[in-house]
Amino acid sequence: MFCNRAIGVFDSGIGGVSVLRELQRLMPNEDYIYLADEEHAPYGEKSAEEVLQYSTVNVKRLIDLGCKAIVIACNTATAVSADHLRETFSVPIFGIEPAVKPAVKNGGNILVLTTERTAAEERFKRLVTRYRSEEKARIYVAPAQKLVTFVERGECDSDEAAAYLADVFKEYSEVRFTSCVLGCTHFSFAKNAVTNALGYVPEFYDGSCGTAEHTRRFLEKNGLASSSENKGEVIYLVKNNNNRHILNNK
Ligand code: DGL
Numbered sequence: 001m002f003c004n005r006a007i008g009v010f011d012s013g014i015g016g017v018s019v020l021r022e023l024q025r026l027m028p029n030e031d032y033i034y035l036a037d038e039e040h041a042p043y044g045e046k047s048a049e050e051v052l053q054y055s056t057v058n059v060k061r062l063i064d065l066g067c068k069a070i071v072i073a074c075n076t077a078t079a080v081s082a083d084h085l086r087e088t089f090s091v092p093i094f095g096i097e098p099a100v101k102p103a104v105k106n107g108g109n110i111l112v113l114t115t116e117r118t119a120a121e122e123r124f125k126r127l128v129t130r131y132r133s134e135e136k137a138r139i140y141v142a143p144a145q146k147l148v149t150f151v152e153r154g155e156c157d158s159d160e161a162a163a164y165l166a167d168v169f170k171e172y173s174e175v176r177f178t179s180c181v182l183g184c185t186h187f188s189f190a191k192n193a194v195t196n197a198l199g200y201v202p203e204f205y206d207g208s209c210g211t212a213e214h215t216r217r218f219l220e221k222n223g224l225a226s227s228s229e230n231k232g233e234v235i236y237l238v239k240n241n242n243n244r245h246i247l248n249n250k
Contacts (some may be wrong), residue, residue, distance in 0.1 A: 001223030004230050006031040007215070008062030009071045010055075012041035013152050015186030016073025019096060020234070022212040023071065027219075029230040033065055034073075039239045042148045043076040044115025044184070051117060055081040059089055068224055071215055072096060075114065075184050075207070079121040092224070094215045098124070098183030099205035100131050100139065106203065107136035108178025113194070115184050119143040124183075140175065144168050144187070151186040156193045165197035182206040 007027075009020050013036050020034055040046070040054045055077045059070050069092045072078045072085070078095030086093050098118070103110045118124050119141055132139055147168075150161040180202040182188050188206050195201050219225040226232075 002227040003068050003219075003224045004031065004226045005066050005068040006033045006235070007069050007071060007219075008033050008035065008059070008065070008067030009073050010035040010037060010058040010062065010077070011074040011185055012036070012043040012054075012076070013038050013148075013186070015148070015151065015184060015188070018185050018188035018206070019071060019073035019208040019211055022208040023215060024232070024234070026212045026216045027225070027232075029228055029232045030219075030226045031230065031232060032234045033062060033067060033237060034234060035062060035237045035239065037239050038152075041152065042115070042145065043074060044117045044143075044145045044148055046117065048080045048117070048121070051077055051080040052084060055085060056088065059085055059091075059093070063089060063091055067091065069094070069215065069219060071211065073185055073208075073211075076117045079118045079123045082123075092218060092222070094211055094218070096185065096207040096211045097127060098181050099207045099210065100127055100181055100183075103179040103181050103203070103205045104131040104134050104137040104139070106179060107134075108138075109175050110137055110139050110179045110181060111172070111177040111202065112139060112141045112181040112183050113144045113147070113187055114141065115148060116143045116145045118183060140172060140177070142168055142172070144184075147190055147193070148184060148186045150193075151189050156190040157196075161190075161193055162197060165193060169197055176200070177202045179203040179205060
């Protein structure tokens with residue numbers, strides 16, 4: 001059994017493309033519809049109620065477009081709304097979480113970069129609490145909200161972004177981080193900026209691999225994977241000031 005309908009993927013903007021890439025790497029024959037909710041970005045500065053509302057609208061739109069499953073390619077939207085979305089909609093919904101678990105396994109000092117909203121969410125706090133008791137690892141959470149905007153503008157290697165990150169890391173000048181968990185999908189595009197601001201290369205972790213692998217396993221197990229002849233096309237939708245337009249279909 002197979003199903004050639006598209007997988008819907010959404011984020012507040014460009015960040016979720018890092019998850020889309022991983023999904024495409026593991027499932028090249030699947031079709032995808034990528035929805036960037038730029039009209040409401042950045043999510044990390046919004047209230048939980050607002051993020052839930054935007055996420056619900058995004059999922060509804062992707063289902064209306066015929067998607068067979070949804071990937072929330074946003075740590076913030078996952079932390080706020082994954083449970084609620086799963087109760088509301090009957091399609092399978094997959095989320096992404098900061099990759100604290102694999103980083104902790106490696107031990108040492110772990111820097112977890114998130115948005116403001118994610119850092120404030122109970123779900124994230126529970127995740128950190130669960131792994132904080134590990135003896136060989138120390139976890140440091142640093143919200144770096146403005147980095148989202150630098151990534152969106154393609155300016156994460158600018159002097160302004162460097163000054164911002166230097167400020168975020170200031171209080172940790174005594175700590176040498178073994179690992180850095182990129183707990184926001186936008187941050188996968190800012191590894192250079194983070195490395196430069198720290199002055200050394202930490203081991204980077206993000207949740208995109210785990211999310212893509214989990215999605216693949218579920219679709220295969222449930223007869224929802226596409227056939228091997230399917231072309232694997234992507235449609236990009238950008239919601240911007242109420243104008244929805246398709247950027248391209250490659
Ligand atoms: N890319 C999102 C995340 O993973 C949200 C960034 C934002 O819009 O603040 O958290």
